[in-house]
Amino acid sequence: MATKASRSAARIMMAPAVVLLLGWMLVPLIMTLWFSFTKYLPLRGDSIERGLDWVGFSNYVRFISSSSFWPAVHTTLIMVGGVLLITVVLGILLAMLLDQPFWGQGVVRILVIAPFFVMPTVSALVWKNMIMDPVNGIFAHLWRFFGAEPVAWLQDASLSSIIMIVSWQWLPFATLILLTAIQSLDSEQVEAAEMDGAPSLKRFWHIVLPHLARAITIVILIQTIFLLSIFAEIFVTTGGAFGTRTLTYLIFQRVIDSQNIGLGSAGGVYAIILANIVAIFLMRIVGKNLDA
């Protein structure tokens, strides 16, 4: 990339990708913005060909004043926060465990990654029918074995159950990134701390954890992006009932169940705003770790 010619050649060659990506993002975004200001009820005969009625901010007002809006935001934040907490904490512990030399290390590491390859729909169904089912699930058998009343997980502890399912899916990702980070820790640093009189817990706190800060940041940022849009796990388990309706799911219900595209689009714009607020907070809290 040294000469003028090679720079402009590079620009020309990058152009298709840039244009495609921009189109991919901008077209849906603009359409969502447009729909959110119109009355668009396909079942009542509204369509783009016939022209949509401009209704101003009424969709926004209606979406935010709905009794399900704030609970949905609340649920979203709890779900994202819960999964992040579980995956990061367990991820660090698992990564440290996998970093120890033991027999069958290679096989175990592959097995640990396995849940990440299972599709969200499939894993949610497996958890729902084989593990959490109050009659035939493994948990139910376990509870009965100890003489306890089986728990109807997805009814009585619905939000926690979904957090558990999603955490199970994302734990491998966190573990893997944190494991590679732990492996890059200079063993002499740990030994120096040992010589300096730091017992193992303090070595973890003062040496290992600061070393992992950057990796933890990356795990949190990437997971947040994906966790804000969790859908399949809710759809196949509770269908948004029992207090598991996140903002994403609420938008889905407005668009598909109520067939109100205008209202759903307004919700989509709120979701964008929420995602940005979360992103700003995250960057404030953990983003400074990314500076070298």
Added chain:
Amino acid sequence: MGQIQLKKVTKSFGSTEVIPPLDLTIEDGEFTVFVGPSGCGKSTLLRLIAGLEDITTGHIEIDGQDATSVVPAKRGLAMVFQSYALYPHMSVRKNIAFPLRMAKLSQTAIDQKVEAAASVLNLTDYLDRRPGQLSGGQRQRVAIGRAIVREPSAFLFDEPLSNLDAALRVGMRLEISELHERLKTTMVYVTHDQVEAMTMADKIVVLQAGVIEQVGTPLELYRTPRNIFVAGFIGSPKMNFMTGSEAAKHSAHTIGIRPEHINVVESGGDWQGTVGVAEHLGSDTFFHIHNTGLAETLTVRAIGDVSLKHGDTIHLSPRVDDIHRFDAAGLRIS
């Protein structure tokens, strides 16, 4: 106090014995250097003393107390690592203060000791920087500072200068020697560089394959190497070795003579050969000489700038008193 005694210490990794039974006493206040080729077990020996590795059999005593199963932190030793092992996310101040914080000293005592160490090591201006913002020599000094504040009974250095460039290395060598003069604390220093060993040590321990080949002062090792290995390892450039008829003349299996003990003469002389490479350093000239009929190449050190070039014939006369004689087993014949 800082006397370290190793008694019948062995170390095995799995079924490989890295250090066969070894006895060694490091006296209080002594600057002891472990030197040997890479893989000779000198770093392992240091780590055994530090407690970072468990010894397989035998005992380690520090100041007469059995320290074999004492954890590293409680042995009263401080170590400076090859990679410096500074904590990258802490400032220089916090790095140096870390062992004191772990020892739960009061904040005022910590500040006082850190300032004192920093002024000794010329680090006062850098206290609030991170290790990543320092040069190699400064990092090295921070690592030493972190060791000093603990006031250990002995310092352990694991090849501390090997990551520095040549000029800095000479400077740090002096600084560490001066530090030893000032603190009078026992220091154990591991290096593969015989120049470092010769210049810094009170006592050199030459190791090969985990076995101590010889222990002595630098000049003892230079003048009376116990065997061929020590003779070849100590001294730069390397000693010349000859076998066969030339050795037989001195009734030995092998004879060795250092490059500085061979004189270059105008004509005559006992030996002659063709100059291969001549390294002119100004103060000395090193000649690598072929076709002597004695050894494949002969290294000769001439004082000053001797103007002999590649291909010239050179006449040499060895100083007979400085010839070292070895028997068939490689041991010195006195």
